[in-house]
Amino acid sequence: MRRRARPGGGRQIDVSVTELGARGDGVAKSVDGLVFVPLSAPGDRLRLRLAGEKRGGALRGEILEVLEESPLRIEPPCPHFGPCGGCQLQHLEAKAYSDWKQHLVSTHLMRHGLDAARVEPLVQVAPGSRRRAVFAARRQGQRVSLGFHEARSHSIVDLEACLLVTGTLFRLLAPLRAVLLGWLPDGAAAQAVVAETETGVDLLIETETAPGLETREALAAFAATQNLARLSWCRKGDVPEPLAQLRLPRLTFGCAQVVPPPGGFLQPSREGETALVELVRGAIPASALRLADLYAGIGTFAFSLADPARVLAYEGDPEALAALETAARQPALRGRVAGERRDLDRQPLRAEELDVFDAVVFDPPRAGAGAQVPHIAQSIVPTVVAISCNPASFARDARILIDGGYCLQRVVPLDQFPWSSHLELVAVFRR
Template identity: 50%
Template sequence: MRRKARRGGGRQVEVTIDALGGRGDGIAAYEGKPVFVPFALPGETVRVRLTGQRAGGYKAEVLEVLDAAPERVEAPCPHFGPCGGCTVQHLDAEAYRRWKHDQVVQALNRRGFDEPPVAETVEVGEGTRRRAALAAVREGKRVRLGFHGRESHRIENIEECRILTPPLVALLDPLRAAMAEILDERETAEVALLESESGIDLLLQTRQPLGLTARQALAGLAESEDLARIAWAPAGPEGAVAEAEPVAMRRPPLLTFGEVSVEPPPGAFVQPTAAGEAALVATVSGWLAGVEGSVADYFAGCGTFAFPLSRRGPVHAVEGAETAIAALWQAARKNDLAGRMTAETRDLANDPPTPEELDAFAAAVFDPPRVGAKELAEALADSKVPVVAAVSCNPHTFARDARTLVDGGYTLAEVWPIDQFPWSGHVELAARFRR
C-alpha cells in the first residue's frame, strides 16, 4: 500500500509496529519514544513521516507499507482513511475481536486487576447504528455533510456509511440538499440524527438563528422524507445542547424502554444501537432480577434501565439533564408508574449522593458519560449497597471506578464487553460488583 506524501512534513523514517493502540493507531518506537501511526498494524514495517508531537512521542503518517501484516484486509468503505469515524476497517475480523476484548482487559490490568473476569465480546453488526452526530459546511453551492477527519476540522463528505442504519444513510442526500438552502457560504452546522421507532428525529444546531427560508426548507425536508420531528438549537460547546425549539413535528419520536414508550428530548443520549441496548438491558436486568428492595438508577437518561427494572420493584431514577428526566417522568405518569418510580434531577459530579442516602437501596446501577462516575463510585465504596451494576463506554474510566469500588470492599464479579461501535476504538461494557 502506498500513500502520497504530503509536502512540508517532518523526518521520514522506517519503523516496525509493535502494538495496536486504543484509538486504532499502530504504535512503534523511534529514538526511545513512541510513534503513533494511523492505519498501520502490529508486525508491519512502514515508512512514515513524523508530523508532530503526541503523548511524549511522535505523530506520524504512513508513506508506504513495506511489509504488510497477514491480518491486513481491504477496508470495505470508500471513505475509510479521510473519515474519522472508523479507524480499523483494515484489520481482519478475528484480530479485531481480540483487540476489542483486550481493550477492556488491559484497562483493568493497569488498575491492578491481574486476571479480570472479562467475558467474550458481544458483537453488534454493521448497519445498526441508529444515532449519529454529523457536521456540515457550505462551500459555494455545495454542502459537505459527514464526519470530521481524524484530528481534523475537515469534514469528509459521506455518500455511504457501513455503520449507520439504512434509513439514516438514505437521508444523507436529501439532508445535504436542504442544508444548501439553510447555510450561508462557509457557515457550519451540527446535525444529530436518531432513528426512533416512529421515524427519524433531527436536531440542527447553527450559530445563527433560523430565518424563514431555512424553516421552510426544514419543513419541506420533514414532509418529503416523512421525518418524525425536526428541532433547532443554537450551537454551543462540543456535546452541549441548549434548549431546542421545534421546527417541524409530524409525530412524536418514540423509543420503548421495557414496555414503556418514551418521547426523548431533541439531542438526548440513547444507546447507539437497539441491539446493543437490548444486550445491556438484558444483562443488567438479569443481574438484579432477584434483588428485593429499591434500586437506584444513576445517570438514568430517559429511562433505558429504569423502566425495565421497574418490573421487578421500585426504582429511583437520577439524571443531571432536566429535559431527559422530564421525559422519563412524563412517561412514568402516563403508564401509571408514579407509585413505583421516583425521579430526581441531580448533578452527580458536583452533588453525589451520600453513603447514607445510598444505604436505602438494595442495588445501584450507573451508566455515566465517558468521564466516568468518580464521585459516585467513591460514595458507593463507603456505602452498604450490596450489588452494583455498572455500564460504561470508556474502559479506562470504568477501570478507575472499579478500582475505587473494589478498594471499598466490593468484588468485581463479571464484565461483559459489548461492541456497539464497529471498527472504532470505542467499546461498551457492563459489569457486576457485589459485597
C-alpha cells in the same frame, strides 16, 4: 502490495509496528521513543514521516510507504476509510480487531491490579445498526459537505457511503444537503443530530444561522416529504425549537413510552441497547425491590428494571429528566419509577442515602463516576452494576469499589461502535 501516501516534510524513519494502542493507532519503537501510527497494523513494516508529538510526549507518524504488509491487514470495505474519522480500524482482520477490543478491558484492569480473568468474551453489534449519529455540515459555494470530520481535522468527509449508520439515516443525507444549501450562507457550518426512533427520525439541526420564513417553510416541506417524526433547530447551547412535528418521536423501555428531547442521548443501536439491558437485568437479584439508577438519562435502564422493583432515577440534565418523569406518569408503570434531579459530580449520593437500596446501577459519562463511586464503596448496597463507555475510567472506579469491600464478579465488553476504539461494558459487583 505497496501503498503510498502523499509525501511531505518532516524526518523520515522506517519502523515495525508491534501492537495497537488504546486508541487504535499502531505502536512502533524508534531511537526517538514510541511512535503512534494511525491506520497501521501489528506486523507492518513502514516508512513514516514524523508528524509531531502525541499525548505523553510520544511521536506521531504518517505512513509514506508500506514496506511489508502485515498478515492482519485486509482491504477496507468503505471507500471513505482513511480520511474519514468515523472509523479507524476497517483495515484490520476481524479476529485481530475483536481480540484487540477484548484486550483493551483486560489491560486497563491489570493496570489497577484487578483480575482480568473476570472479563468475558466480547459481544459485538453488526455494522449498519447505528440509529443515532452526529453529522457535520458546511456550505462552500454551491455545495454542502455533509458527513463526519476527517481524523484530527475540521475538514468534512462528504459521505457517499457509510457502513455504520442504518439505511434510513444514510438516505436522509442527500435531501438534507439540498435543504442546507438553501438555508446556510456561503461558508457557514451546521451540525445535524439524527436519531431513528420507533415512530420516525428525530432531527436536530444546530447552526448560528436562524431560519427565516422561507427556510421554515422549506424545512416543513422537507420534514413532510421525508416523513420525519420531528425536526428542530437551535443555536449551539440553546434550547431547541421544534419547526415541524408530524408525530412524537418515541422509544420503548420496558413498558414505558419515552419521548426523548431533541438531540438527546440514547444508545447508538437497538441491538446494543437490548444487550446492555439484558445484562443489567440479569445481574439484579429477584429479591431486589428497591433500586437506584444513577446517571439515568431518559430511563433506558430505570424503566426496564421497574418490574417488580421500584426505581429511583437520578439525573442532572433537566431535559432528559423531564422526559423520564413524563414517561414515569404512564398508568402502566403504577408509580414504580420516580425521578430526581441531581448533579452527581457536584452532589453525589452519600453512603447513608444509598444504604436503603437493594441494588445500584450507574452509567456515567466517559470521565466515569469519580465523585460518586467512593460513596458507593462506603455503602452496604449488596449489588452494584456498572455500565461504562470508557475502560480506563471504569478500571479506576472498579479499584475504588473493590478496595471498599466489593467483589468483581464479571465484566462483559460490548462493541457498539464497529471499527473504532470506543468500547462499552457491563460489570457486576457484590458484597
